[in-house]
Amino acid sequence: MPELVFFSGTMDCGKSTLALQIEHNRSARGLQGMIFTRNDRAGAGKLSSRLGLVTEAVEAAEEFDFYAYLVDHLSRGGRCDYVIADEAQFLAPEQIDQLARVVDDLELDVFAFGITTDFRSKLFPGSQRLVELADRVEVLQVEALCWCGARATHNARTVGGVMVVEGAQVVVGDVNAGNEVGYEVLCRRHHRRRMTAATARAAALSPDVLPVEPPVSTRS
Ligand SMILES: Nc1ncnc2c1ncn2[C@@H]1O[C@H](COP(=O)(O)OP(=O)(O)O)[C@@H](O)[C@H]1O
Numbered sequence: 188m189p190e191l192v193f194f195s196g197t198m199d200c201g202k203s204t205l206a207l208q209i210e211h212n213r214s215a216r217g218l219q220g221m222i223f224t225r226n227d228r229a230g231a232g233k234l235s236s237r238l239g240l241v242t243e244a245v246e247a248a249e250e251f252d253f254y255a256y257l258v259d260h261l262s263r264g265g266r267c268d269y270v271i272a273d274e275a276q277f278l279a280p281e282q283i284d285q286l287a288r289v290v291d292d293l294e295l296d297v298f299a300f301g302i303t304t305d306f307r308s309k310l311f312p313g314s315q316r317l318v319e320l321a322d323r324v325e326v327l328q329v330e331a332l333c334w335c336g337a338r339a340t341h342n343a344r345t346v347g348g349v350m351v352v353e354g355a356q357v358v359v360g361d362v363n364a365g366n367e368v369g370y371e372v373l374c375r376r377h378h379r380r381r382m383t384a385a386t387a388r389a390a391a392l393s394p395d396v397l398p399v400e401p402p403v404s405t406r407s
């Protein structure tokens with residue numbers, strides 16, 4: 188039975204790498220996939236992973252219709268055995284509906300990859316629709332870590348090194364970027380407290396932070 192699967196996680200947890208692995212393993216067995224992406228950091232029409240692998244993809248822009256594109260491709264005698272859609276958080280809800288129709292009416296597996304929530308910890312509309320429609324939601328096994336060592340579950344945006352909670356939902360960027368706009372993955376506790384690795388380091392070094400004395404009753 189073909190499925191719509193949503194592989195989700197924070198930034199930098201290996202989603203694009205897994206997309207490339209699924210593509211590799213299936214094409215090694217003679218299957219032919221159609222790869223789509225939107226706004227990959229490597230540029231239009233690319234699906235790239237931080238491990239250095241990159242492959243060509245169809246750029247699914249705003250008005251792109253996945254169902255119509257695939258019907259057209261197949262009716263011209265083209266082949267497609269499965270579909271991969273990376274950076275699926277950027278897709279419009281209607282485009283996710285099209286992907287579900289690809290599964291149900293064209294009987295193709297669709298593997299979608301994306302982050303669930305934005306820098307404000309709000310759902311991206313595309314991810315919300317995926318959670319609503321997917322046959323399965325898979326959280327990636329390789330966990331990205333917060334600076335404190337806990338599992339990172341949230342994405343923070345920094346502007347000039349400072350965590351922000353206001354701004355446009357979509358700003359293409361990277362972790363460890365050192366650019367004006369960057370991203371950092373954090374656990375919920377530190378996302379709530381707006382404590383990035385840099386602010387935690389600064390607080391630890393600050394002379395304003397006094398060493399904490401244990402309560403009198405516990406002193407030996
Ligand atoms: N130099 C490296 N050596 C080993 N693994 C790396 C290296 N750089 C990145 N990675 C792995 O790649 C992951 C990021 O993969 P990527 O597919 O780009 O993530 P995503 O698409 O989820 O943002 C990191 O979590 C890490 O496990």
Ligand SMILES: Cc1cn([C@H]2C[C@H](O)[C@@H](COP(=O)(O)O)O2)c(=O)[nH]c1=O
Nearest residue numbers: 198199302305306342356357358359360
């Ligand atoms: C949190 C957040 C992220 N983005 C952008 C930044 C990157 O370009 C992608 C995520 O890519 P990855 O392969 O999962 O690392 O999304 C954004 O536009 N808005 C956000 O809030």
